Amino acid sequence: MSTAGRADRVRSRMAAAGHEALLVSDLTNVRWITGFTGSNGWVVIDHEGLTLVTDGRYGVQAAQQLAAAGVVGEVLVGATTTDTQAHLAALCGRHDRVGFEAEHVSFAQHARWAAAFDTELSSAGGIVEAERRVKDADEIDAMARACRIADQALAEVAPRLGEGLTEAQVRNLLEVRMRELGATGPSYETIVASGPVNGALPHHRPTDRVITAGDLVIIDVGALVDGYHSDMTRTFVTGEPTAQQQELYEVVLAAQRAGVAAVAAGVSVKQLDGVCRGIITEAGFGDWFTHGTGHGVGLLIHEDPFVNRAGDAILQVGDVVTVEPGVYHGGFGGIRVEDLVVVTSEGCRVLTASPKDSLCPPSPPTI
Numbered sequence: 001m002s003t004a005g006r007a008d009r010v011r012s013r014m015a016a017a018g019h020e021a022l023l024v025s026d027l028t029n030v031r032w033i034t035g036f037t038g039s040n041g042w043v044v045i046d047h048e049g050l051t052l053v054t055d056g057r058y059g060v061q062a063a064q065q066l067a068a069a070g071v072v073g074e075v076l077v078g079a080t081t082t083d084t085q086a087h088l089a090a091l092c093g094r095h096d097r098v099g100f101e102a103e104h105v106s107f108a109q110h111a112r113w114a115a116a117f118d119t120e121l122s123s124a125g126g127i128v129e130a131e132r133r134v135k136d137a138d139e140i141d142a143m144a145r146a147c148r149i150a151d152q153a154l155a156e157v158a159p160r161l162g163e164g165l166t167e168a169q170v171r172n173l174l175e176v177r178m179r180e181l182g183a184t185g186p187s188y189e190t191i192v193a194s195g196p197v198n199g200a201l202p203h204h205r206p207t208d209r210v211i212t213a214g215d216l217v218i219i220d221v222g223a224l225v226d227g228y229h230s231d232m233t234r235t236f237v238t239g240e241p242t243a244q245q246q247e248l249y250e251v252v253l254a255a256q257r258a259g260v261a262a263v264a265a266g267v268s269v270k271q272l273d274g275v276c277r278g279i280i281t282e283a284g285f286g287d288w289f290t291h292g293t294g295h296g297v298g299l300l301i302h303e304d305p306f307v308n309r310a311g312d313a314i315l316q317v318g319d320v321v322t323v324e325p326g327v328y329h330g331g332f333g334g335i336r337v338e339d340l341v342v343v344t345s346e347g348c349r350v351l352t353a354s355p356k357d358s359l360c361p362p363s364p365p366t367i
């Protein structure tokens with residue numbers, strides 16, 4: 001239901017930026033505004049209304065999805081690319097100046113539009129993304145459900161890490177289980193990174209390496225529910241942790257807990273990154289923390305705001321972000337702990353719930 005008000009949110013921001021109309025071409029933005037999930041579509045929003053232009057494969061679907069989302073708007077269907085572009089030219093031609101999403105339009109597409117449209121196209125990047133950052137209750141609920149599915153799958157699969165499975169087998173078990181529990185699929189290819197070599201790569205792709213006693217194992221897992229992603233990482237040791245594994249885990253966990261505790265509206269992404277990075281650096285492992293502290297999550301697994309040293313965003317109520325410091329070193333492996341949190345007026349609410357106190361894999365769930 002809440003989709004219905006989104007076009008108005010875009011209109012206000014559009015007007016504030018001095019645009020009479022906006023031509024939306026990024027499909028994630030199109031989906032967020034209208035509920036339409038097809039692979040080809042544009043939205044033109046002006047102060048009169050909203051029009052979705054798509055091709056013949058999606059006419060019926062588009063009308064149904066707009067109606068289901070409670071979105072009032074016209075659907076125009078073009079039989080050919082020339083037709084769809086003619087619809088856009090007519091819609092945009094009603095205005096002297098139309099904003100377009102410069103970040104999402106190729107140089108060639110812009111050249112075709114500039115030649116065919118009787119209007120001035122002006123760069124209007126980030127308008128929809130800025131509104132998309134602020135998640136409503138339905139979006140947060142979808143992500144919370146995705147988190148519960150990933151929590152449950154991990155609780156069932158992590159106790160099996162000592163059974164001699166390969167990284168790829170652990171990935172498969174998690175992904176099948178998430179589907180069985182109601183996810184559309186995994187949120188991204190599940191990361192299972194084990195041992196001194198693979199574990200040292202933050203975004204390692206699972207291989208046929210057998211997980212063996214004494215390995216650090218990073219598992220980064222999320223589920224997709226109603227188009228929304230979840231994102232969580234836990235690190236385990238198979239067998240008894242060494243003193244160094246235990247020490248580093250405590251450093252990363254302290255950094256991650258401090259990061260979560262620091263999340264609040266008004267805090268800059270730079271400050272938040274600094275909280276996690278400061279603790280790891282103070283412990284002497286700053287060089288091993290080779291990525292940013294986190295990122296926004298929503299219809300995309302990585303979206304605004306990005307939480308790192310270079311960002312200038314300020315957290316606001318409704319942001320959903322990860323807090324995921326980690327350390328990686330060839331010969332040692334890696335450790336990362338990641339939770340997904342939503343910024344609230346009181347601070348934040350943590351959506352992921354898998355235990356993180358200990359490096360030991362959880363015991364099998366007792367049902």
Ligand code: ZN
Nearest residue numbers: 220231232233
């Ligand atoms: Zn992750």
Ligand code: ZN
Nearest residue numbers: 231322324338
């Ligand atoms: Zn992440």
